[in-house]
């Protein structure tokens with residue numbers, strides 16, 4: 001035991017005692033008692049298991065929701081050392097495309113360059129968007145060969161804007177490769193004194209990204225990235241969600257071809273015959289592909305999915321910020337209790353737990369991990385980032401982005417029609433809402449700060465790693481208490497006339 005104290009004095013409760021009193025507790029209900037520090041914050045190691053066979057260097061997973069994880073988020077999460085799970089509220093080819101797009105990158109962002117055909121003309125400056133140039137390709141989209149570029153500054157000098165771009169494109173363009181790392185692309189820019197560099201596919205010359213000096217400045221202004229999550233294929237690690245219906249087997253085949261590293265069976269109540277059969281099918285058909293089962297909140301549910309062969313368990317029912325399941329169905333569990341209960345059972349079989357939903361701050365991440373989870377899955381925490389799908393809108397002087405539950409009527413009618421295919425007579429009842437979250441900037445910036453805060457929490461508890469936090473929990477060295485309503489108020493900001501909350 002890491003301990004500078006000679007005699008243990010009984011104080012607080014063990015998790016075993018606290019979570020067996022008939023209450024459903026959530027993260028905010030409980031508080032850990034500090035322990036003993038004998039290591040610096042920077043030596044805290046957050047390396048963890050996502051599933052039985054997949055390791056991550058940070059315990060962060062982005063949720064398979066259509067306002068959270070598509071290619072940009074999946075790429076950024078892998079670049080940070082976590083993982084993104086691409087949602088399945090679309091066609092299997094769109095989902096596979098998002099996976100390929102994230103996996104094939106070497107730099108930590110997707111630039112979505114603007115492409116036009118040589119016969120097009122550029123009528124307005126808005127066609128450049130925020131980019132310094134547009135690419136001219138054979139067929140006018142990014143999938144064909146790059147012929148040249150039109151610089152915004154050149155176009156602005158043009159007297160006749162009606163002429164086709166073929167008449168004035170710059171063809172002498174220095175190209176980078178889509179296989180270039182961030183450092184390599186940045187050094188080409190610097191060595192050649194360029195402002196932008198098209199990154200093209202070495203095989204067919206098609207456009208992949210537009211890399212600019214402002215990208216270099218932006219990324220260098222963020223905290224240094226740690227070890228990225230790479231699969232055995234050497235590419236970024238990306239996961240995909242699927243359902244449990246028969247047609248999802250065909251989807252899975254597409255996703256496996258696209259290189260998905262793990263598959264997550266997406267359901268609010270995972271302990272079903274459908275899911276158990278799907279887990280068995282995945283394990284039989286793709287023995288080397290890890291499968292995450294869920295969602296579960298009880299030991300009984302967990303046991304069934306573990307027995308079926310799940311390599312990871314997703315925990316949480318009704319805890320999500322957009323969830324109305326507990327209200328609509330009267331079923332679910334407080335997230336702290338759910339994570340603790342499921343983790344206690346899953347640990348016996350060596351199955352890692354993903355604490356899904358209800359993460360609103362770094363303290364919640366500390367609580368989830370210390371209560372037995374190996375990773376946290378986040379929706380709302382990431383939905384306001386640059387990497388989340390959708391565009392920002394301005395409301396009351398601030399930028400917001402749409403965030404919606406996958407069980408909201410809007411999301412269900414968009415794609416889950418496929419989910420309910422052949423079930424057109426079925427009445428749809430929402431278990432989620434449509435809302436919006438505030439702009440948070442890039443995950444490449446705020447996730448490293450969040451992880452630093454998590455490390456500070458681990459240090460206070462005397463846990464230098466996720467594994468050691470779990471040992472403190474199991475050996476009852478970890479002590480905690482329930483916070484009364486007043487204690488929760490005291491633990492927050494109070495009694496100020498004015499304050500500004502700036503976390504980093």
Ligand SMILES: NC(=O)C1=CN([C@@H]2O[C@H](COP(=O)(O)OP(=O)(O)OC[C@H]3O[C@@H](n4cnc5c(N)ncnc54)[C@H](O)[C@@H]3O)[C@@H](O)[C@H]2O)C=CC1
Pocket residue numbers: 243244245246266267268269272274295316317318319320323325357405406407419431432
């Ligand atoms: N974590 C949470 O608390 C919640 C999450 N959600 C999210 O909303 C979305 C929809 O969730 P669910 O409605 O639970 O999806 P689901 O696909 O598990 O279930 C939809 C309906 O289809 C049925 N079903 C599933 N597979 C079947 C099969 N093979 N044959 C016949 N019937 C089958 C289910 O029993 C259920 O009635 C998911 O993205 C989920 O993550 C929704 C509610 C709560």
Ligand SMILES: O=c1[nH]c(=O)c2[nH+]cn([C@@H]3O[C@H](COP(=O)(O)O)[C@@H](O)[C@H]3O)c2[nH]1
Pocket residue numbers: 063064065295316318319320321322323324325326356357358359377378379380381404405406407408431432433
């Ligand atoms: O009851 C629900 N109705 C929904 O429509 C819904 N959509 C997502 N989810 C779940 O919520 C998680 C994200 O929660 P947070 O925003 O709190 O991170 C996700 O990861 C899901 O587990 C839903 N739950």
Ligand SMILES: [K+]
Pocket residue numbers: 318319320321322323324325
């Ligand atoms: K909720």
